[in-house]
Structure formats: structure tokens, C-alpha cells
Amino acid sequence: MSTLEIRDLHVSVEDKEILRGVDLRVSSGETHAIMGPNGSGKSTLAYSIAGHPKYAVTSGTITLDGEDVLSMAVDERARAGLFLAMQYPVEVPGVSVSNFLRSSATAVRGEAPKLRLWVKEVREAMAALGMDPAFAERSVNEGFSGGEKKRHEILQLALLKPKFAVLDETDSGLDVDALRVVSEGVNKVRAGGEVGTLLITHYTRILRYVEPDFVHVMANGRIVDSGGAELAGRLEDEGYARYGVADESPAGEPVTAAPGSVIPGIGGAGS
Numbered sequence: 001m002s003t004l005e006i007r008d009l010h011v012s013v014e015d016k017e018i019l020r021g022v023d024l025r026v027s028s029g030e031t032h033a034i035m036g037p038n039g040s041g042k043s044t045l046a047y048s049i050a051g052h053p054k055y056a057v058t059s060g061t062i063t064l065d066g067e068d069v070l071s072m073a074v075d076e077r078a079r080a081g082l083f084l085a086m087q088y089p090v091e092v093p094g095v096s097v098s099n100f101l102r103s104s105a106t107a108v109r110g111e112a113p114k115l116r117l118w119v120k121e122v123r124e125a126m127a128a129l130g131m132d133p134a135f136a137e138r139s140v141n142e143g144f145s146g147g148e149k150k151r152h153e154i155l156q157l158a159l160l161k162p163k164f165a166v167l168d169e170t171d172s173g174l175d176v177d178a179l180r181v182v183s184e185g186v187n188k189v190r191a192g193g194e195v196g197t198l199l200i201t202h203y204t205r206i207l208r209y210v211e212p213d214f215v216h217v218m219a220n221g222r223i224v225d226s227g228g229a230e231l232a233g234r235l236e237d238e239g240y241a242r243y244g245v246a247d248e249s250p251a252g253e254p255v256t257a258a259p260g261s262v263i264p265g266i267g268g269a270g271s
Helices: 042-050 074-080 097-109 115-128 133-137 146-160 176-190 230-238
Strands: 003-013 016-027 031-035 056-064 082-085 092-096 164-168 196-200 214-219 222-227
Touching: 003 042, 016 042, 016 056, 016 196, 016 222, 031 042, 031 230, 042 056, 042 074, 042 082, 042 164, 042 196, 074 082, 074 097, 082 146, 092 097, 097 115, 097 133, 097 146, 115 133, 115 146, 115 176, 146 176, 176 196, 214 230, 222 230
Parallel strands: 031 196, 031 214, 082 164, 164 196
Antiparallel strands: 003 016, 003 056, 214 222
């Protein structure tokens, strides 16, 4: 059993405070959904956990099994068991998916996986996500559709087997079929009961496929409400007006990301 704990986290971007005291505790096997309107701080929370240098933690703590995450470099956080699926995955021309995945696994596991076993592991994971084996020879995310980029993120998740997965708007830019396939991939990873999941989303649609144990509402840089899966249904019916923010419904369809979107900007500070 592992625990990711966030206490009174304050984060600023370019001297503007975005997170204003976030408290959250996620344990192995639990799925926590973070919902909220645009600009509430959801993505800021994700990238602060991952260690993006753009996000300055001004106070508070993040610990993983009691260890100080904030003192770790980004690669150390990955080896400790943290994984981030990005809202806008970056393109890496000239680096094949197969090389990227094996290099990632080697870095996280501390040794290179045996090639024969690794090839079998990758093929099985790709088949589970409905991915053509030829996908492995393409350059990372170059020319990928929105659905292909998100499937690649979940493929990494399945192969790296982290303690905690932070999924930042994994449903963004997906049509219904791609959303179903990606959700099935997430559920297969969750099924082992070992991975804790922090699912950040603006919409309720993915929660029909990936049922959360807990739902948290973020507004104005804080978690202002928490409950079970039924809270997502209430948000779909009522929107966020009760929390003192714009009456923005989370029930709409995700908007497809603009072609060529990459990591710079990360959806805008405070998204």
C-alpha cells in the first residue's frame, strides 16, 4: 500500500498564485477525479506533482510514502513511482516509439528489460489498446491524431507500472470510440488494485467509463467539495455555480486539441 499526500500546497506561475492551499490524499487502488471549471488549477496541480519548472511551489508539501517529492528531480519522481499523462503530449521527431518506451522502462526499472520478454510485453499492451504493431516504429507523437497520442500515453502507463498515475484531461480531443478504448486501457491498469489514479477532467463523459471512488471539485485554486461518484452526476446537472464560479456545465463534449499542440503552455497557466 502506497500513499501520495498533498498538504496545503500553494503554487505560483510567473508570480501569480494559482493553487491556494490544496489538500489531497490518494492511496493505492483508489481513483480520484478532480473536476472544475477552466482556470481552477487542475492542470497546475498535475504539473506541480510532476515537477515542471514553470510551476513554483511556494509552500506546502507533496510526499510519496513519506518521502519528500518536492526535493526530487523530475526523473527521480518517475523512478519513485509517479507518472503523468499530459493533456498535450509533446512530439519527438526522430525517436521511435519502440526506442522511447524501452529507454523509459530502463530508466524507471533501473535495468534494461530483456529484449525477447520486452517485445512480447509491448505487443500485448498495444493489442489491448487496439494499436497496430507498426505504430511502434513511428516517431513519438509526430503526425499522431489526438486519439493516437492519448493511446500512446496509456501504453506508457501500462508498461511503466507506476505507483500513482496523474491523468491530465486524458479525454481531451477524443471521439467516442477512442475514449472507450483509452478508458478500457486505464481500467485494465486499475484492475490490479496497485495503482492510485488521479484523473483530472473538465467533463463527466470519461467518468461513465472510468468510475471514480472519489470526486473532488476544484475552484479558485482550492478543493472546495468532495464526495463519491454521485457528485459528478450532480455537477452534470447543476454546473459549478454553487461554488461561486461561472455556471459552466461539465457535461459538454471535449474539444479536439489543435493540430500540432505540444507541451509549451500546457493548456494555459491555471487550467
